[in-house]
Amino acid sequence: METIQSRDNPLVKKIRALAHSGRDRRKLGQTVLDGAHLVDAARQGGYALREVLLSDSGAGRPEHLALIAALPDEVRQVCVPDALFRQLSPVESPSGLLAVIDLPETRRTLPTEGDVLLLDRVQDAGNLGTLLRSAAAAGVPVAVLTPGCAQAWSPRVLRAGMGAHFRLDIIESDDPVAWLERYRGAVYATTLGPGSRDLFETDLRASGVWLFGAEGAGVSPALLAHASHPLVIPMPGAIESLNVAAAAAIGLFEQLRQRRFTR
Amino acid sequence: METIQSRDNPLVKKIRALAHSGRDRRKLGQTVLDGAHLVDAARQGGYALREVLLSDSGAGRPEHLALIAALPDEVRQVCVPDALFRQLSPVESPSGLLAVIDLPETRRTLPTEGDVLLLDRVQDAGNLGTLLRSAAAAGVPVAVLTPGCAQAWSPRVLRAGMGAHFRLDIIESDDPVAWLERYRGAVYATTLGPGSRDLFETDLRASGVWLFGAEGAGVSPALLAHASHPLVIPMPGAIESLNVAAAAAIGLFEQLRQRRFTR
Numbered sequence: 020m021e022t023i024q025s026r027d028n029p030l031v032k033k034i035r036a037l038a039h040s041g042r043d044r045r046k047l048g049q050t051v052l053d054g055a056h057l058v059d060a061a062r063q064g065g066y067a068l069r070e071v072l073l074s075d076s077g078a079g080r081p082e083h084l085a086l087i088a089a090l091p092d093e094v095r096q097v098c099v100p101d102a103l104f105r106q107l108s109p110v111e112s113p114s115g116l117l118a119v120i121d122l123p124e125t126r127r128t129l130p131t132e133g134d135v136l137l138l139d140r141v142q143d144a145g146n147l148g149t150l151l152r153s154a155a156a157a158g159v160p161v162a163v164l165t166p167g168c169a170q171a172w173s174p175r176v177l178r179a180g181m182g183a184h185f186r187l188d189i190i191e192s193d194d195p196v197a198w199l200e201r202y203r204g205a206v207y208a209t210t211l212g213p214g215s216r217d218l219f220e221t222d223l224r225a226s227g228v229w230l231f232g233a234e235g236a237g238v239s240p241a242l243l244a245h246a247s248h249p250l251v252i253p254m255p256g257a258i259e260s261l262n263v264a265a266a267a268a269i270g271l272f273e274q275l276r277q278r279r280f281t282r
Numbered sequence: 283m284e285t286i287q288s289r290d291n292p293l294v295k296k297i298r299a300l301a302h303s304g305r306d307r308r309k310l311g312q313t314v315l316d317g318a319h320l321v322d323a324a325r326q327g328g329y330a331l332r333e334v335l336l337s338d339s340g341a342g343r344p345e346h347l348a349l350i351a352a353l354p355d356e357v358r359q360v361c362v363p364d365a366l367f368r369q370l371s372p373v374e375s376p377s378g379l380l381a382v383i384d385l386p387e388t389r390r391t392l393p394t395e396g397d398v399l400l401l402d403r404v405q406d407a408g409n410l411g412t413l414l415r416s417a418a419a420a421g422v423p424v425a426v427l428t429p430g431c432a433q434a435w436s437p438r439v440l441r442a443g444m445g446a447h448f449r450l451d452i453i454e455s456d457d458p459v460a461w462l463e464r465y466r467g468a469v470y471a472t473t474l475g476p477g478s479r480d481l482f483e484t485d486l487r488a489s490g491v492w493l494f495g496a497e498g499a500g501v502s503p504a505l506l507a508h509a510s511h512p513l514v515i516p517m518p519g520a521i522e523s524l525n526v527a528a529a530a531a532i533g534l535f536e537q538l539r540q541r542r543f544t545r
Contacts, residue, residue: 145408149525149527149528152521152524152525152528153524153525153528154519155519155520155521156517156519156521156523156524157517157518157519158517158518158519159519179525181521181522181523181525182521182522183521186519186520186521219539219542219543252535253538253542254419254420254421255420255421255538256417256418256419256420256421256422256449257418257449258415258418258419258444258445258446258449259444259445260419260444261415261416261419261531262412262415262416262442262444262527262531264412264525264527264528265412265415265416265527265528265530265531266531267528268524268525268528268529268531268532269531269532269535272515272532272536273535273536273539275516275518276482276536279482279516280482
């Protein structure tokens with residue numbers, strides 16, 4: 020395995036840029052994965068690793084050795100000192116393993132039917148990753164993100180997604196309103212507006228878009244206007260609202276339950 | 283309103299300590315709240331504010347003026363320059379308003395019946411706060427935290443809790459296993475172990491403890507041994523697991539649904 024000591028090495032500089040700059044990720048069309056779990060998930064999802072970087076102390080870990088042993092020859096493998104690795108890592112507790120992958124090509128055409136998770140202006144990386152993870156777990160195949168969302172392929176969102184990125188079609192849409200106008204299924208949205216129906220008293224079996232917005236700001240009115248099923252999650256406790264990722268988990272899995280048990 | 287310029291002022295030093303040090307919070311028996319929403323929630327929950335600190339630019343905001351106007355005379359009110367405020371604030375995007383409250387007295391006796399959320403070694407502050415928020419929204423009155431959890435009253439957990447702290451009895455327990463042995467209700471736990479039953483095919487109406495553990499490490503075997511209802515959330519998607527706060531939201535609200543609709 021190749022060893023690099025210099026922080027000015029071009030590969031080291033590239034990985035630092037991918038780890039810390041959304042603009043560089045877009046420009047280079049790549050991102051960086053931290054840890055064996057994410058790297059395994061990417062490979063199982065059919066993503067080719069471009070480069071693999073290990074810290075000195077990370078190189079000896081069994082889960083890393085197994086992963087390295089299974090790599091094709093053309094994947095460049097590099098080892099760096101621990102101190103240098105810590106500077107590159109996008110996360111606070113570096114795992115000792117980073118891998119570069121190409122970002123998937125963005126789909127040009129958005130689906131006009133089928134299940135979709137539509138996220139509006141969700142800026143918190145942890146929430147965004149958790150939302151993608153719940154969608155993937157529920158078997159929703161597509162996630163559409165509005166321009167105000169955090170970058171889906173940032174290391175922090177990837178970490179919270181725990182592999183969901185490699186099971187979903189993630190579409191960062193420029194014009195979600197125009198798409199929603201053409202979409203032909205139901206549009207489910209939790210909102211406190213008039214006309215909202217109790218989630219548990221509503222038939223959720225039809226294919227549809229689940230629309231969730233940023234906490235605080237909520238869903239844009241232009242998107243919310245297309246909700247065919249405005250919903251409210253009943254909350255007996257004296258609290259105003261749920262975390263957006265908690266609300267989405269409740270909605271997606273209530274839909275699953277109804278599809279299995281309601282005929 | 284009193285003005286303070288110096289970072290060495292005793293009140294400024296105390297607030298900095300409360301914002302950044304769990305040990306100091308325990309030693310002083312106080313914590314610090316960031317933003318009008320949390321401060322309002324604390325007052326509605328019957329918590330007395332000890333001191334209120336505003337930044338120069340925060341002092342003029344309408345939601346802060348309304349809050350200040352309603353304060354009893356004995357609450358010390360202090361204004362500091364924006365730069366000093368930023369050093370004190372426990373969060374990245376300071377709201378311009380901090381308030382000191384006393385930590386509630388810890389209950390000595392834990393409940394032996396009724397609904398409880400039991401969290402084991404949940405270290406992520408965002409997850410912990412979201413879990414407390416979902417429990418409060420679902421009307422669960424008590425949360426028990428094992429020693430491995432993040433500090434419940436840290437500013438980051440408070441922020442994610444969005445006021446849930448003031449609606450729950452939060453008990454940081456030294457010996458959760460001994461308590462669970464004495465608890466007389468059901469103990470629900472999601473686990474992949476043998477004997478787990480489908481969440482949606484299990485009667486969840488009985489009062490009980492909901493037990494959730496850290497991601498990765500999971501629930502301690504000594505706690506899990508007391509699960510009367512080992513559960514699995516059915517996941518059609520090709521993903522291993524849900525975020526702990528998403529899983530808890532699904533479980534707590536499925537219990538709510540069953541209590542309302544199943545007779």
